[in-house]
Amino acid sequence: EAQVTQNPRYLITVTGKKLTVTCSQNMNHEYMSWYRQDPGLGLRQIYYSMNVEVTDKGDVPEGYKVSRKEKRNFPLILESPSPNQTSLYFCASRHLGGANEKLFFGSGTQLSVL
Amino acid sequence: GENVEQHPSTLSVQEGDSAVIKCTYSDSASNYFPWYKQELGKGPQLIIDIRSNVGEKKDQRIAVTLNKTAKHFSLHITETQPEDSAVYFCAASWDSGSARQLTFGSGTQLTVLP
Numbered sequence A: 001e002a003q004v005t006q007n008p009r010y011l012i013t014v015t016g017k018k019l020t021v022t023c024s025q026n027m028n029h030e031y032m033s034w035y036r037q038d039p040g041l042g043l044r045q046i047y048y049s050m051n052v053e054v055t056d057k058g059d060v061p062e063g064y065k066v067s068r069k070e071k072r073n074f075p076l077i078l079e080s081p082s083p084n085q086t087s088l089y090f091c092a093s094r095h096l097g098g099a100n101e102k103l104f105f106g107s108g109t110q111l112s113v114l
Numbered sequence B: 001g002e003n004v005e006q007h008p009s010t011l012s013v014q015e016g017d018s019a020v021i022k023c024t025y026s027d028s029a030s031n032y033f034p035w036y037k038q039e040l041g042k043g044p045q046l047i048i049d050i051r052s053n054v055g056e057k058k059d060q061r062i063a064v065t066l067n068k069t070a071k072h073f074s075l076h077i078t079e080t081q082p083e084d085s086a087v088y089f090c091a092a093s094w095d096s097g098s099a100r101q102l103t104f105g106s107g108t109q110l111t112v113l114p
Helices: none
Strands: A004-007 A010-013 A019-025 A031-038 A042-051 A054-057 A076-078 A087-094 A109-113 B004-007 B010-014 B019-025 B032-038 B045-051 B056-059 B062-067 B072-077 B086-092 B108-113
Touching: A004 A087, A010 A019, A019 A031, A019 A087, A019 A109, B004 B086, B010 B019, B019 B086, B019 B108, B032 B062, B045 B056, B045 B062, B072 B086
Parallel strands: A010 A109, B010 B108
Antiparallel strands: A004 A019, A019 A076, A031 A042, A031 A087, A042 A054, A087 A109, B004 B019, B019 B072, B032 B045, B032 B086, B056 B062, B062 B072, B086 B108
16 A cells, blocks of 8 residues: 555654654655644645755754655654644655656654653 | 645535635745645645646536636535545645645634534
8 A cells, every 4th residue: 555654653752852753655756755734834844855865954944854865764853852843743755757746645743842 | 935825724514515715825936736635633635736727627526726816726615524524725836846845824624514
């Protein structure tokens, strides 16, 4: 089954404790992206990647890191989480090129930073 | 950058009635406008999209209209059913030559009352 898999689904942590949210897709998509969803603000892009070893900042990159060492994986790293990073996070992927621009989203990771 | 405004933030309709969600965008270069539906506990899923060379597109009970002059586009759902209850996001993007970056609206919580 074609899917984007994020782990964990729920995460509670404390300020300053490094964490990683994993994202994996099995569709051989070139493009992967991370979004955060906050009430009243919709989905805001954190980082995106167009291929292996190619990453770029989105609209709200401060406090986050990403890496793209393999095509299928795109982990989101919070080196020193702060309470304002409490949010619902989504990973997404799609093919580049062609007429189909559909983004496939994971099921989300609800992060709480205390 | 692009700015997308979405209204209303919440919408309740009786089953069988129609629902309309409206979005405006700021960048006249935007030429692709998808709509995503997010069911409770899941990631957003593409339900319909429209490009700037088309004024309207239909898919069964859902339709999207685009007014390029006024820079607004709308989602229309007819004969609403309880399973239409979800959060709906509009988005706008332009082809930057590298990869499209979507700017999402703030979302509309649609509730269909039985």
